[in-house]
Amino acid sequence: MDNEKLKPILEALLSATDKPLAINFMFDLFSGDIDQPSKDDIRQALHELVEKYEGSGLELKQVASGFRFQIRADYETWVARLWDHKPPRYSRALLETVALIAYRQPITRGGIEDIRGVSVSTNIIKTLQEREWVKPLGHKDVPGKPTLYGTTKEFLDYFNLKSLNELPTLSEIKDLDQFHPELAFAEKSDVNAN
Amino acid sequence: MNDSTPSSSIDSSIKNVSISSSISSSIKNASIKNASNQSEMPFALVQGEPLTMIPQDLYIPPDALQVFLDAFEGPLDLLLYLIKRQNLDVLNIPIAMITKQYMEYIDLMDTMALELAAEYLVMAAMLAEIKSRMLLPRPDECADEDDPRAELIRRLQEYEQFKKAAEDMDALDRLERDIFLTNIEVPKFEVEMPLPDVRMNDLLMAFRDVVNRAEQYASHHVQREPLSVRERMVFVLETLSSDRFTSFLDFFDASEGRMGLVVSFLAILELLKESMIELVQSESYAPIYIKAI
Numbered sequence: 001m002d003n004e005k006l007k008p009i010l011e012a013l014l015s016a017t018d019k020p021l022a023i024n025f026m027f028d029l030f031s032g033d034i035d036q037p038s039k040d041d042i043r044q045a046l047h048e049l050v051e052k053y054e055g056s057g058l059e060l061k062q063v064a065s066g067f068r069f070q071i072r073a074d075y076e077t078w079v080a081r082l083w084d085h086k087p088p089r090y091s092r093a094l095l096e097t098v099a100l101i102a103y104r105q106p107i108t109r110g111g112i113e114d115i116r117g118v119s120v121s122t123n124i125i126k127t128l129q130e131r132e133w134v135k136p137l138g139h140k141d142v143p144g145k146p147t148l149y150g151t152t153k154e155f156l157d158y159f160n161l162k163s164l165n166e167l168p169t170l171s172e173i174k175d176l177d178q179f180h181p182e183l184a185f186a187e188k189s190d191v192n193a194n
Numbered sequence: 195m196n197d198s199t200p201s202s203s204i205d206s207s208i209k210n211v212s213i214s215s216s217i218s219s220s221i222k223n224a225s226i227k228n229a230s231n232q233s234e235m236p237f238a239l240v241q242g243e244p245l246t247m248i249p250q251d252l253y254i255p256p257d258a259l260q261v262f263l264d265a266f267e268g269p270l271d272l273l274l275y276l277i278k279r280q281n282l283d284v285l286n287i288p289i290a291m292i293t294k295q296y297m298e299y300i301d302l303m304d305t306m307a308l309e310l311a312a313e314y315l316v317m318a319a320m321l322a323e324i325k326s327r328m329l330l331p332r333p334d335e336c337a338d339e340d341d342p343r344a345e346l347i348r349r350l351q352e353y354e355q356f357k358k359a360a361e362d363m364d365a366l367d368r369l370e371r372d373i374f375l376t377n378i379e380v381p382k383f384e385v386e387m388p389l390p391d392v393r394m395n396d397l398l399m400a401f402r403d404v405v406n407r408a409e410q411y412a413s414h415h416v417q418r419e420p421l422s423v424r425e426r427m428v429f430v431l432e433t434l435s436s437d438r439f440t441s442f443l444d445f446f447d448a449s450e451g452r453m454g455l456v457v458s459f460l461a462i463l464e465l466l467k468e469s470m471i472e473l474v475q476s477e478s479y480a481p482i483y484i485k486a487i
Contacts, residue, residue, distance in 0.1 A: 015376060015378045016378065016380045018375040018376070018377070058376060068375065069375070069376040070373050070374065070375055070376065071373060071374040071375075071376065072373075073367040073372040073373050076371070076372045076373070076374070079374050087370045087371035088370060088371070090364065092267050092357075092360060093267055095360035095361075095363055095364050096267065096356055096357060096359075096360040098360075098363070099356050099359040099360040099363050100356050100359075102359075102363070103356070103359060115349075115352050115353055115356055116267065116268055116270070116353065116356070117268040117269050117270035117271075117313055117317070117349065117353060118267065118268030118269070118313050119313070157369070158368055158369050159363065159366045159367075159368050159369075160366065160367045160368060160369070160372075160373055161366070167359075167363070168359065168362035168363070168366070170355050170356075170358075170359055171354070171355050171358045171359075173351045173352070173355060174284070174285055174351065
């Protein structure tokens with residue numbers, strides 16, 4: 001199947017659904033066709049489609065689960081006026097918890113609590129699992145067998161990400177040793193040495 | 195806690211927050227009340243809104259601070275706030291001062307009857323421990339011992355890192371808020387449903403299965419045997435005579451089948467029970483004879 005024929009088909013498929021479509025999934029849809037396109041053909045056509053929509057209100061975006069058509073974030077102001085409802089806001093506790101799971105997965109509840117310094121409410125874990133952002137990956141082999149949590153593809157889809165690598169980089173942790181000369185003890189030991 | 199200057203500065207800063215929030219809430223209340231009392235003379239204008247009566251709630255409500263203190267996501271968050279507010283570096287925090295301020299917040303939470311999470315108290319204990327260790331003289335052989343603040347600093351930095359990460363994540367473009375999915379109406383396609391081919395053989399097999407299944411469901415009609423025990427009892431009595439013995443086996447006709455044999459046996463037992471006949475046997479395994487009484 002030539003590229004010019006394939007592009008509108010993919011365009012139609014991606015427009016007909018609000019779920020991201022994986023390349024493998026689209027490839028399977030062509031199975032049985034005489035001129036079945038290869039995965040590379042599909043990849044190439046998608047790439048050209050992405051370019052085609054540049055500069056328009058729509059964008060073809062690759063997220064974790066595949067490709068999807070979406071409205072560009074630039075037009076959020078106007079699109080949001082179509083509906084009355086306010087976008088959901090997430091509490092700091094929930095965001096901090098999901099951030100820890102995303103950056104430190106697999107992580108146990110105890111691991112999250114160690115860093116946040118407060119206990120993690122069961123509700124937050126429940127909400128995250130209900131939203132399918134977080135899933136149990138297994139159990140840590142320590143007493144109590146605590147559940148290890150990790151993030152899902154749906155989490156990445158929701159945050160418009162292709163992979164965990166696209167998460168904002170963590171801020172740097174400053175090294176205590178660099179500051180050592182300024183510490184009171186260092187001064188004191190200097191005095192002692194003299 | 196002898197030094198009162200930092201405490202008073204904290205107190206005043208908190209009060210400022212709470213007072214301003216209570217004023218704004220009282221203004222709201224007043225404007226609501228005002229809506230129903232348009233005719234009264236306003237004695238003041240607040241933000242262009244006429245006030246006709248003194249707000250009832252112009253005082254610091256006891257729970258006003260709760261909003262402020264609830265904003266902290268735990269002791270590390272509170273500590274970070276205290277440090278940042280004074281433009282101090284996390285790596286070089288004056289433990290004594292921070293501990294004092296921290297304890298004042300804890301006391302405040304306590305007097306506000308806030309549910310004081312255990313984590314806050316653990317942190318207070320940790321601060322006190324660090325402070326006391328800093329006061330102790332350090333012998334030279336322990337010179338390379340870690341700074342007592344190291345663990346706290348590590349935790350503060352780690353928490354700050356993820357606090358920032360959560361903020362960054364909140365700023366990411368996300369569905370429902372910044373990004374929307376397209377919503378294109380898919381026309382109702384006429385989908386041709388291919389009808390499956392059925393071979394005659396399959397049809398016959400299916401029919402056979404149905405028949406087999408039907409047989410499983412065949413109902414059984416229980417019919418009463420024409421032989422009745424009462425009838426047989428009459429027959430036995432008629433056959434017997436009181437003068438002579440009749441062989442027990444004479445009453446069993448194999449041609450009647452199992453049912454006939456059982457009926458005869460039951461009839462004899464029944465007669466025996468009613469003491470209408472007499473059974474005689476000369477010795478074990480000898481023939482049994484029946485005689486009417």
